[in-house]
Amino acid sequence: MALNTSAEAPIPVGEVSRLIGGWIDRLGAVWVEGQITQISRRPGAGVVFLTLRDPSHDISVSVTCFRQVFDAVSDVVGEGARVVVLAKPEWYAPRGTLSLRAAEIRPVGIGELLARLEALKRSLGREGLFDLDRKRPLPFLPQLIGLVTGRASAAERDVLENARLRWPAVRFEVRNVAVQGAHAVPQVVRAVQDLDAHDEVDVIVVARGGGSVEDLLPFSDERLIRAVAECRTPVVSAIGHEPDSPLLDLVADLRASTPTDAAKRVVPDVGEELERVAHLRQRGVRAVRALLEREERGLAHALARPSMERPHRMVEEREEQVSALVDRARRTVRHLLDRADSELSHTRARVVALSPAATLERGYAVLQHADGHVVRTADELADGEVLRARVASGDPFEVTVGPRT
Known part of the structure; x- marks a missing residue:
């Protein structure tokens, strides 16, 4: 309802602010789309402050929400992200400022896709599919490597060439599949399962070059994640570049930053191994030589002892001791016999003296x-x-x- 005011009968500013607040309160909650330009999260505070901007009209509005509302999307929402907010407009009458109290925040476009991936990541993580104790070590020198990659792709070339440069005798069992699009997931899953059932395959490499989030989406598919988790053969994930992080990286036994890095991680370098063998051989020779020298010194020290220079000296020393002991024993026996003879004579004399005869x-x-x-x-x-x-x-x-x- 319009107000009746005039220059002679104006209304106070506070009354205008109060009336604006009443009109805004009747508006109720609304869905608002915009771009987050500022986020303020104070440690220990239960409220998060945001600034939501409309790029097309260059208008910004303050948004407040409880910490748990923002934490639900904090992994995929940051400054610059486009979001849709369910919020209740609020008017702060003392300052005459408008703000929004958000009850729900949803990412838009890529943000929404990342939010779904984050939810799937948390769900699979709770099942234990990403636990470190499930990771299996790679064989030192695999005899046959299974490779799942796109046909005639740069990723395939990088893995094959770099692996053969490092170890020329390495062998590959290649499965060419679609690495993006609707057919990518079932083809990759079948290839991984086929290589896992191959008795001679020691390790499986899933490789693809870089791309957008949508291009790499098949390698975050739940069906592929579960198939890799069920493999008996160690799996290496080599998807995209260093910043890319599909869910396959988390379930794989080893995450390589690039396909080239996967080739370096899967097979050893023959030159480095030959150098290591030569180094170990040198260490072995030094160890044996040191042992022989130590034993020679010990033998020389033993031979320098008087007992080794004159072996009969010990016998001679013991001979003197034995002779002394024999003489002592003889004297002792003779003394015992003499005393016994004397005692026998005295006893005989007493017996004779007391005899009736x-x-x-x-x-x-x-x-x-x-x-x-x-x-x-x-x-x-x-x-x-x-x-x-x-x-x-x-x-x-x-x-x-x-x-x-």
Whole structure:
């Protein structure tokens, strides 16, 4: 509704700003297309500030959004990117400025394509197809290399020529396929699977020259990524130039920056290997020579020892020790025998002194009853009893006990 104002009855600026804000609030959310010319992301802040420009009319407007809204497309959206924004217009009355509060940001054109590829990359990454522990090492010297590339392409020529320059005896099994367009993906997938089933193929190289994002799109196709992930043979990705990064680079066992780099990474250089062999041979000769010299020095040192100069010296020294030990042993045995003889003589003398025979020698006699018991007291005797008497010499004889008075 129009305002009734005049030079005599104007309305304040604040009222005009308030009314503009009311009209803008009634507008609601709108889809806006433009080019991002400035991005401000403050560390720790939950809001991102953008400047959206209309190149055809040279008009810019400020845009704010929550960090999670911008993070959803931050991988494919940067300054200069064209985007479509779902935003609610907002009017800041104190300053009289218009801004947009974005709820969703979508890339346009190449940005949209990159966004889809980024989503596919995250999905396949969560499945573990890009994990480093799935990568297989390449053989040192492959006997047969499988090559998937375009027919009569510069990539094919680069791989074949550079590989043969490095190792002339290398052999290739080439599969020529379409490398862009609608037929590229199924042909590349069939070629990779065919080479993977080939028993003699040691490594597979997928090569293509540079191109636009759309040209390289087949090498980010999910069907090709899964086919490469299922291969038993190591796969090398050599797509485009250094800045190009199709998803095939992530699933392959080795990513080469160019087809020429792939040839250098797959086969060794014969000149370098011959030089390495010569260097190793020289190291081996030096090591053997050093070992022999060390052993010669050790042998010379051993021969210079007195025991080697006069081998009998040790025997002579031991002979003196053995003789001394024998003499000592003899003296010890002789001493032991002498002491034992002395002890035996003393024992014999004591035995003789205590022997009954010695008593008999002094004139005593031993009387025994008929049953052999020795007579000890006179009370044991009976008149007329016959006793047996033993003296120091001669045979025992009988005596008769007479009457006692």
